[in-house]
Amino acid sequence: MRAERMTWTGQSLPRVEDASLLTGRGRFIDDLGVRPGTLEAAILRAPHAHADILAIDIAAASRMPGVVAVITGRDVAALTTPMVAGLKVKVQNWPIAVDRVRYVGEPVAIVVAADRYRAEDALDAIAVDYRPLPASMDPIASLAAEAPTLHPTAGSNLVSDRHFSYGDPEGAFAAADRVFEIAIRYPRNTGAPMETFGIVAEYDPHEGVYDILANFQGPFSIHTVLARALKVPGNKLRMRMPPDSGGSFGVKQGVAPYALLIAVASRIAGRPVKWIEDRLEHLVGAVAATNRVTTLKAAVTSDGRITALDYDQVEDCGAYPRAPEPATLYRMHGNMSGAYAIDNIAIRNRVVLTNKAPTGLVRGFGGPQVYFALERLIHRIAVGLGLDPLDVIRRNLITAGAFPYRTATGALYDSGDYGAAVALAIGDGRLADLRERQAAARRAGRSYGIGFTAVVEPSVSNMGYITTVLSAEERAKAGPKNGAQASATVAIDPTGSVSVTASSTPQGQGHRTVLAQVVADVFGLQPQEIRVVCELDTGKDAWSIASGNYSSRFAAAVAGAAHIAAGRLKDRLAEVAASQFQARAADIVFAGGKIAVKGESGASAPFGRIAGLTHWSPGLLPDGIEQTIRETAFWTPPELTAPDGADHVNSSLCHGFIFDMCGVEVDRVSGRVRIDRYVTAHDCGRVLHPGMVDGQIRGGFAQALGATFLEELAYAEDGAFLTGTFADYLLPTATEVPDIEVLHMESPSPFTPLGAKGVGEGNCMSTPVCIANAVADALGVADITLPLTPARVAALAADPEPAPPAGAARPQARAGDRTLRGEGSAFVAAPRAEVWATLLDADALASLIPGCHGVRKLSPTHFTAEVTLGIGPVKGRYTAEVKLSDLDAPSAATLSGSVTGALGSGGGSGRITLDDAEGGTRITYVYEAAVGGKVASIGGRLLDGAARAIIGQFFAALARHASPKRPGLLARVRALLKGGRS
């Protein structure tokens, strides 16, 4: 670390980015404008979680006005190769379904048209013939031999199974006073940036070059994946990023497979193609964090010292093990002991595929999953041993004198004083205040809990950590992978002003402001004199595979590279100035916009005069100084070595520390959790911009609240996706985010140029489990599952429910699945035989189905038809298939059917029973139905009502049909139907 004094670095300067963003002048991908002739794409997505594609009929869509191309998976496969993945398994990673769909929302076809409206019109005209297959949704069930296999070529849904052992875990468990165990299921959630994916791609057939503008965030290792998939060398895939990003939180990594699709579409269409993902597409198919099932055991002494951990992690990567997965599982590999000194660790890591959208980068990236298990277990240990959780934490923390500290699994923790950070957080009466609040609330009969969490936040990923998934032999064969190349370029123009570019892709974090601060300090200039441009272009900028904006690497790595580049230029400028001033380079100082000779009588010149010399008068440069025009620094830390033969891996370079403490009050009836006080203490090394660090912490906290209380990408058991809009995938808003207390200490990293560490992700790791610990404390319960929805919390707290009044029917218990069930009865003023005859007459039956027309009879009891179904304004056209079976004339029949259409698909069956009644026939029915596809994703709350309404209409029509001559019957039947409970 350089020792010079920093004037600007460390100050909360106004962000240079904000003026344009706050005045609506941001330049996001959808604002940039495109070349004349650019077409727009829309993507047809799978309504089934798992189905064979028997045929895709694009003829009608291709003929529609404005449509230029309709592209299917086979077209894409003809021009590309499957995407390379980190796992060596026989799975073809296509960006679009080829012959089989494996998750709801998977791309099936692309329409390229004059505009998006016409492209979407044509989507509706594509007819896909699916043969649905059973879906495998649960990660544990998916491991079973009898589970539906997603990729038959892989032989199993289990695509990776690795055992690791560090130290002597068996011995430690054998010698333990106590063993504690926790089993958790971490839910699927995502980052949900305001701006969705966007791509403009163009193919130059003459040079064979793909040019892709995309709001991709990196890592640029993905560039290699894309170039290989497109079958071009890297220099024929130019990727460019727009100047501004509407947020990422990791997920903009997931734009990559779509970049492939749109690139291929532009090649087929022969024109540039633009695609902007919509919100439904984003939620159904962009990028999810992995849901993970973890069993964690700890060997513990009777005074709470943990001697060993044993992890069993089952990682659900969705339908494809898409690069960089299974990185979520291995990103934390060096950090499996968290903030604690634990020498013995056993780990079993399994990666399983399920019929859900593929996973990828989401803020926190593996940290939330690990810490939810580890820190919940700490709480359980404390409860089990009758100790204060805070004491268990403190008893196990790595001590201040131990840094740099090598963890059992191989990480090298750079710096810290964890005990001091804990003391900082609980000091100044904060802990005493929490305890007092708790005591007061409990005295008043309210449920109040306190939670603690200690978390090590890794940053600056080792590009080699993912190879830990391979065995040592496989790694040796593939060659070692390691490092974290970061780069920045500092340039001086003829007027002597300074420009900076860096191989990062800012997603709103203020990189331009910080780079200006850092470089201004080096040159003794004002930050506003430094112009920073951050629009990475792989065709002409300096970059490497580690480039990009992820793993919180900017402050530690990229800003450091800029510091190094500027420092090198400065050293050369000092030589130039020394030769101009006839002084020694060592005596040249840069300050106040001047370059001067140290001392009272020293000569001086404006910075620009010396800096511009290289352009105007290169002949005046001293020997050995070639130019001072441009300097690019590449920096990679030597500490990031490849995994060793015993699977030790220093998975990240920097390790910040967070200690969180909170008090929550739980309403036992409504399940509402109120955060009463939240304290978060951070040590992220040297703070480059306190305001931005504060923003990162508060933003991470807000996102963590979403994960804690609101957010889950939910699927039904049959694979239907249920949270396709922000009405069902709930994000925290300002109203839901309380103020928090942020505390800091600084233990500079000895491994980074500026002493900074990453800080952006920590609260996503610490906050969910801190609140979970507090809720567990408040309610005295052991098992906490996220998200903590009101119903879930209320169920934890619940007293027995008051019984229904005597005589009232208790509604049948409904399972947690999304199957719609109902029952009811109707009276028809017609003899039973007549009603039976109607049921058996396909034409008559078809006429009873609301909105049914175009009947095609396949047998007397089996027909297909076109139907228009709807509720309120929600209407869709479907193809229906209806069958009667289990006939028991004239008493009972089973009516089953399925419908498919642009809004989704549904299927169900009902048993109809006919009984004689006075003046006619009583029909009773029970039904079960399940709905999938788009309508399940966006209209979940409508479905129950829709099913009831449609079934009600069916029986109303049956009654009308069976005795058509009686006026007013319909009204009577409707009145009767209201009496039936459905």
Add this chain to the structure above:
Amino acid sequence: MKPAAFDYIRAESLEEALAALAQHGAEARVIAGGQSLLPMLNMRLARPQVIVDIMRLDALRPLRREGNTIVVPAGVRQAELLAWPELAARLPLVAAALPHLGHTQTRSRGTVCGSAAHADPSAEIPLCLVALGGEIHLRSRRKARRVAAADFFTGMMATDKADDEMIEAVTFPMAQPGSGFAFTEFSRRHGDFAIVGCAARVTADRIELTVCGVADRPERRAWPALSGSALDDALNAFAWELDAREDLHASARLRRDLVRSLGRAVIKEAASCV
């Protein structure tokens, strides 16, 4: 997320709007504030052939007093009603409920009658209409008619409105001396559709409770002045009768619990306002 093609009629007169509805029937949709219809159009959940915009019609505004009722015509936005200075005095229940209806941004576009027409079972305006015994004024080219709110809402997003009819106005009976009102709701976030919403009207000898978010439409029950365990029993019976839905956001059990607890709370609050 682009709508399918449709024709757009910006009606210059009520007659023109009604003629369009008469001509196109189920294929036409009235648009007012567009807060429910536009997302459905963009997601292609709804694909009407004709959209009839009624927001230029002076005949459909402003809100007015008529006898003992407040008439809110179809052109009145939710924010306008909320900003009406007499709202708290004339319609205290509506004044308490409206701030829960979405957000400032949606209320400044969405209309009162549009919310009634949409008939979401969790929505606050249908709840208030049923709780207060309001009426829906329907008009078609054939006729004009008035329907009691309790009869208008027939199920999940289903109403008694015929395809050629539009809501011309809704009316809320004004608060009378001797009545106390209270509203509360529970939602996962502020501004979300209610998991359970409760509105109470209490007089010296009568308790009325209306609940939204639980059944397919707002449901009202009335009891004589009950208290203590008799009230608990009545609320418990009501909670069970509603056959609560189970969905992503709440369990049926939680909904019943909230009917019991919020119901008691609003009744108590309303009683204190009598």
